[in-house]
Amino acid sequence: MEGGSGNNSAPPSTTFDKSKVLDVKPLRTLVPVFPSSPQTPPFVCAPPSGPFPTGFTPFYPFNGPQPNPPDLNQQTHTPAPLRSFRAPLSNGEVSRDGNADGSIDAPTKRPVGRPRSTSSQKKAKKDLDVALSVANTKFVVGISFSQKQDGDREVVNSVRMRFDALRRRLSRLEDPKESVSRADLKAGKILMKKGARTNARKRVGVVPGVEIGDIFFFRIEMLLVGLHAQSMAGIDCMVVRGEIEDLLAVSIVSSGGYDDEAEDKDVLIYSGHGGNVNSNKKDKQIADQKLERGNLAMERSLHRNNEVRVIRGMKDSISATAKVYVYDGLYRIQESWVEKGKSGCNIFKYKLLRLPGQPSAFAVWKSIQQWREGFSSRVGLILPDLTSGAESIPVSLVNDVDEEKGPAYFTYVATVKYIKPFKLMEPSYGCNCRSACAPGDLNCSCNRKNGGDFPYTANGVLVSRRPLVHECGPTCPCIPNCKNRVSQTGLKVRLEVFKTKDRGWGLRSWDPIRAGTFICEYSGEVIEKVKTRQDGEGEDDDYVFDTTRVYEPFKWNCEPGIVEEDNNDTTEEYNIPSPLIISAKNAGNVARFMNHSCNPNVFWQPVAYEQNNESYVRIAFFALRHIPPMTELTYDYGTTCTDEADGNNALHGKKKCLCGSPRCRGHFG
DNA sequence: GTACGTTCATTCAG
DNA sequence: CCTGAATGAACGTA
Structure with missing residues (x-):
């Protein structure tokens, strides 16, 4: 697994049997490139040099205990800062906080002559509003009064992620009769009413917790x-x-x-x-x-x-x-x-x-636009497409920090190999849908396997994490661009593999990425056991994805109970039929370049689909939050279950983490 | 696929 | 308190 620079300097052809991986299509080989710089040191396994925080959580949790609840119970007014241009607490502000009475059916005046909704539409809308209003009572806000007035990065991220989780959940209702138009406004209204906002006080200049870009x-x-x-x-x-x-x-x-x-x-x-x-008025x-x-x-x-x-x-x-x-x-x-x-x-x-x-923000977008249109060349471009066409869109290889000419040799495979089927509790032969599987259609067996809860929005964005996502498989008769095949249709985001300053090669995107967007699967070769130096297997295999590792739990889904009929199991714990270990050391895709972070912007989700009446599980990566262009993509590698009683160093095989997050655990792997 | 019009929203300021 | 302006956003049609 690409965690640092130590793996990138292995001789290309002496450490593994290439023939083993070269005879399977659709393989493309990466043009062999050799590092010209001296070998960079392998990962340092030195003990942490400073105190590392315990009780890490990947991001500010939506509810539940927080490690250090900042001012959670503070209800007194903070005195208005003496800094100029800061809005004082107005009476209106206090009263809005105080009486969220939920009068969402207050009649709104419309311009005369505007066509009005039909009564049935209005009824449906009102029913939904009532349902939402009732649901609000169960809604845990967890944002203190002072955080609502002045935020920080954690609160800002929490508000943004909660908004999008709620918006995705609301826009998921795709039965036309219950369709929520403007799920953004609906989600915003609910959060506003519950006070789940921050920096509500206006100010000139910097907004705490909001970063340029x-x-x-x-x-x-x-x-x-x-x-x-x-x-x-x-x-x-x-x-x-x-x-x-x-x-x-x-x-x-x-x-x-x-x-x-x-x-x-x-x-x-x-x-x-x-x-x-x-103006949207008639008279122009x-x-x-x-x-x-x-x-x-x-x-x-x-x-x-x-x-x-x-x-x-x-x-x-x-x-x-x-x-x-x-x-x-x-x-x-x-x-x-x-x-x-x-x-x-x-x-x-x-x-x-x-x-x-x-820091540059819009300028980055301008540069990317130039690269796309070919008006300017990418500085440090080594290869325009390291997949050699194995993916439907190119993946650039770029180094603008040093002289290294590329990662160690590997074979690019777009999808995982030697994957083993698992037995289902009840045999399944895919759905019978003729065109695209329709959300809400319980005649579709793939929908039923998903509990009737379509996993993706109309835009192909993952709605929520779940034990296992069931996609339509190759033997389902539905059309290839059925909305329930998101993780099988290849890369959609324009990616580049780039040399980081201190963590070897990494992965980032030219495109802005919305939370829940599919990024890539973890491709490679399915193996039985992770090779380690300890086992006399040569060097450690650092390009491994292993479902048996321990992963820090985190909350991504919208709170249950927001939508009345939303009583499905909202657990975010994965349920994988059998352990899955994938090595991307010899063969893999872009996922092998994604580095670890204790505060990641990408997460993995197991996805199952059928092939020849057998089920297979793959690992799909989705954006955890909105990711600006050129921001490194990272996920949490988890930790191996180290038996500390066996006399070995508990840190064996673990690597010093360089993610730089305030909640860094210090080590990973 | 883009371009444009229509429709239905929401918040805040005045 | 009430009203309307406002660099929205989705969707339908050409």
């Missing part, structure tokens, strides 16, 4: 973490009270709806709002923009010279209208002017400059 797929997500507190409007502003009361812009979203110029990575020409430029009356609200705030911020957060919105490839938002850090407004728009009406324009010294 963070990505969002819904406006509501940015609202929940306090990055941009408007559900639709592009300019967010706040009133500051000082010697004179002032209105300041705090954040803007550049989404392409207006005539912005967003070509330069450090400069943004932003248009003011209003004038019905992009275009008017001059007025110096009010957001426009006024931008003008005041120009004179005050305060920092303005900039979020860049872009088209997401997942669908025609989907967007992805990238937090690009702090800018300052340099100048403003008024110009005539296409229709001849006045439009406010603002020129913003990015503050220097910030």
Whole structure:
């Protein structure tokens, strides 16, 4: 397993029998490349040099005990910080927290003449709302008052993951009669009402826990973490009270709806709002923009010279209208002017400059776009496709940190080999669906095996972790792009294998990745037992995936009871019919390059499907949270069950962890 | 597959 | 408290 640099310098052809792996299709061999640099040292097994925290949890748990609950019971108002531009606790804020009375059926005024929903639709919607409202009472928030006002990284991640878990769960209901439209809004509404948000107090500048480069797929997500507190409007502003009361812009979203110029990575020409430029009203009356609200705030911020957060919105490839938002850090407004728009009406324009010294975010996206279009070459590119066509999309091999020309020789296999079937409790011959298997169709035996709970959303995103995901297999008659074949259809995310600074080769993506996205399976050769030096088997096999290791439990699924009929087993403990050990030392795919982290962004999930009336289990990797482009992909390797009573060093075979997470366990493997 | 219109939402400011 | 503006998002149609 790629855990460090120690394995990458083995001579390519002397340590294993190539013929054994070269006669099976569809194999592609990686062009042999030899490290030109001196051998890098193998993994150090030195004892930890400092105190390592115990009681690790991979991320802030949704509920249940927390290692160090920060201010969990604090109910008193924290005094408003003396820092300028921080919104004081308003009465409105307190009252919103206090009386979440759930009046979700409050009538909303519609513009006259707008067609109204049919009564049956309204009834269905109301029923669902009531169900959601009832479910809310069981909902454990676990976010303290002070965390709601001012967050940190853990709270921000917790809110974002909880939002998406809930959104996926709500959008899973694909029976058209019960379909939830705008699951994002529904999930956001529930979380808002329960106070499961953070950084609710507006502020100028940095939002604690939100990092430059963070990505969002819904406006509501940015609202929940306090990055941009408007559900639709592009300019967010706040009133500051000082010697004179002032209105300041705090954040803007550049989404392409207006005539912005967003070509330069450090400069943004932003248009003011209003004038019905992009109104969804029937009358396309275009008017001059007025110096009010957001426009006024931008003008005041120009004179005050305060920092303005900039979020860049872009088209997401997942669908025609989907967007992805990238937090690009702090800018300052340099100048403003008024110009005539296409229709001849006045439009406010603002020129913003990015503050220097910030990590790049949008610039990374620009570079990737250039590489894709071939306008610029990737620095340090060694191979455009290390799979030699074994995958349907290329995987680049890149080294921009040193001279090493590639990992040690291995054979690229897109899927696992020598896999053994396991016996099912009851024999199964796949489903009988003619076209695509339909979620909710209990005539489909694959659906029944999944407890009637379709594992994926319409976008092919995993809804929840479960003991075993049952996909349709090669002998199911449904169409090849049936939605229940996500892990069999090959790579969808554009990946690259790259040289890390201190952990050998690693894996990362050019594409932004939504939580729950399938990344790859763990390919390789199924083996009976892990080879170790101790057993006289030569060197340790570090490219191993082993289901019998001990894995740190973590919570990924949405809380049970959010949706009324959602009473299925929500356990996230895996149930694998028989242990599975895969070695990718000699043959494997991109998964062999994924490094370990104690705070990973990827997790594995066993997936079963049938072939010739037998069932097989494979290991599929999914994104644990949203992953920005060029962020290293990591998962938790787990730990071997070391028998400490046998006199051996309990750390034998374990490797010093370099993941750098605050909750690092110190060792892994 | 993209482009555009329609529809139904939500939050916050005024 | 009430109202409406607002650089949403999904979906249907061309």
